[in-house]
Amino acid sequence: MLTNHYDYLIVGSGLFGATFAYCAKQAGKRCLVIDKRPHLGGNIYCEEIEGIHVHKYGAHIFHTNNKEVWDFVNSIVPFNRYTNCPVANYHGELYNLPFNMNTFHQMWGVVTPTEAETKIAEQKAEAMSALHGREPQNLEEQALCLVGRDIYEKLIKGYTEKQWGRPCTELPAFIIRRLPVRMVYDNNYFNDAYQGIPIGGYNRLIESLLEGVDTLVNTDFFADRQKWENIADKIVFTGKIDEYYNYCFGTLDYRTVRFETETIDTANYQGNAVINYTDRETPYTRVIEHKHFETFGQAVYDNPKTVISREYSTEWGEGMEPFYPINNQRNTQLYEQYKQLADHETRVIFGGRLAEYKYYDMAPIIEKVLELEM
Numbered sequence: 001m002l003t004n005h006y007d008y009l010i011v012g013s014g015l016f017g018a019t020f021a022y023c024a025k026q027a028g029k030r031c032l033v034i035d036k037r038p039h040l041g042g043n044i045y046c047e048e049i050e051g052i053h054v055h056k057y058g059a060h061i062f063h064t065n066n067k068e069v070w071d072f073v074n075s076i077v078p079f080n081r082y083t084n085c086p087v088a089n090y091h092g093e094l095y096n097l098p099f100n101m102n103t104f105h106q107m108w109g110v111v112t113p114t115e116a117e118t119k120i121a122e123q124k125a126e127a128m129s130a131l132h133g134r135e136p137q138n139l140e141e142q143a144l145c146l147v148g149r150d151i152y153e154k155l156i157k158g159y160t161e162k163q164w165g166r167p168c169t170e171l172p173a174f175i176i177r178r179l180p181v182r183m184v185y186d187n188n189y190f191n192d193a194y195q196g197i198p199i200g201g202y203n204r205l206i207e208s209l210l211e212g213v214d215t216l217v218n219t220d221f222f223a224d225r226q227k228w229e230n231i232a233d234k235i236v237f238t239g240k241i242d243e244y245y246n247y248c249f250g251t252l253d254y255r256t257v258r259f260e261t262e263t264i265d266t267a268n269y270q271g272n273a274v275i276n277y278t279d280r281e282t283p284y285t286r287v288i289e290h291k292h293f294e295t296f297g298q299a300v301y302d303n304p305k306t307v308i309s310r311e312y313s314t315e316w317g318e319g320m321e322p323f324y325p326i327n328n329q330r331n332t333q334l335y336e337q338y339k340q341l342a343d344h345e346t347r348v349i350f351g352g353r354l355a356e357y358k359y360y361d362m363a364p365i366i367e368k369v370l371e372l373e374m
Contacts, residue, residue, distance in 0.1 A: 065192045325353065
């Protein structure tokens with residue numbers, strides 16, 4: 001049962017909201033968490049299909065160098081040893097990611113780091129020469145100067161254009177100021193010391209964070225704003241900051257992702273959790289096979305079925321879930337106007353990718369909450 005009044009109303013039950021509720025409860029505060037979706041957990045919510053935890057809103061892989069954060073999440077629920085090693089598929093040619101010696105061997109047949117460095121240096125020099133001394137003006141020129149034409153054409157161009165819905169020549173150079181290039185045979189995508197998936201899925205993490213906290217789903221803050229604003233001393237808001245301020249300066253832009261999820265009568269569809277499709281012609285950006293996040297080796301064959309999700313990147317529209325901010329000049333300036341309003345709030349805390357109009361990995365979200373005073 002809900003109490004009459006709370007210390008905090010937390011709008012949104014994603015990782016920021018759930019972690020805040022946990023820490024506030026530990027500090028003796030009373031919290032109410034509301035979410036307009038029919039479930040808790042925000043974008044890390046998992047749907048169970050055929051005994052497999054399906055990442056309903058896309059693959060989420062926890063990784064961090066911060067031992068305090070790693071120890072914190074493992075104190076809530078133990079994590080497994082999943083290591084992210086995605087594969088790129090370009091018209092049937094397979095390449096390991098991130099760009100490393102396996103990638104370069106697959107691309108050019110080179111064997112030693114010196115051979116790979118020489119090949120990349122030659123192509124980078126060609127790209128720099130074509131600029132005639134000026135700075136790269138768009139993403140294409142920037143990428144060519146970082147890794148050369150072969151890697152750009154096969155592994156960056158098509159995938160990036162599908163993600164952003166526009167040619168690389170129309171995307172700003174700052175999106176891709178640097179690209180990780182590793183002169184070692186190492187397919188581990190992250191450099192972080194710790195990575196994994198909660199054993200039993202992300203729902204266990206959210207349920208444990210929110211244990212003993214009052215929660216309501218199918219509850220829209222904006223449907224009865226005055227009621228919810230008066231139910232607590234302070235508000236933690238994790239939704240869209242422009243919506244909070246009634247779009248008074250205009251609407252921020254987002255990209256979103258659409259998923260086609262399919263159950264297949266085979267134990268092992270693609271042999272890897274993540275395969276990116278980097279050509280422009282394949283309409284989806286990647287295929288996720290969810291069982292590989294939590295099932296390893298021959299244990300994959302214990303379940304005769306598997307679940308895959310094809311991901312399609314598209315422009316956000318009303319009624320869709322906003323996923324990624326579009327940090328171009330217009331949106332950056334617009335967000336700064338909203339942020340000036342937010343900075344003067346005395347009883348509202350804005351947190352998360354929508355409220356801060358910033359792309360976040362999961363670990364920095366938790367790190368930020370742990371630094372807050374409750």
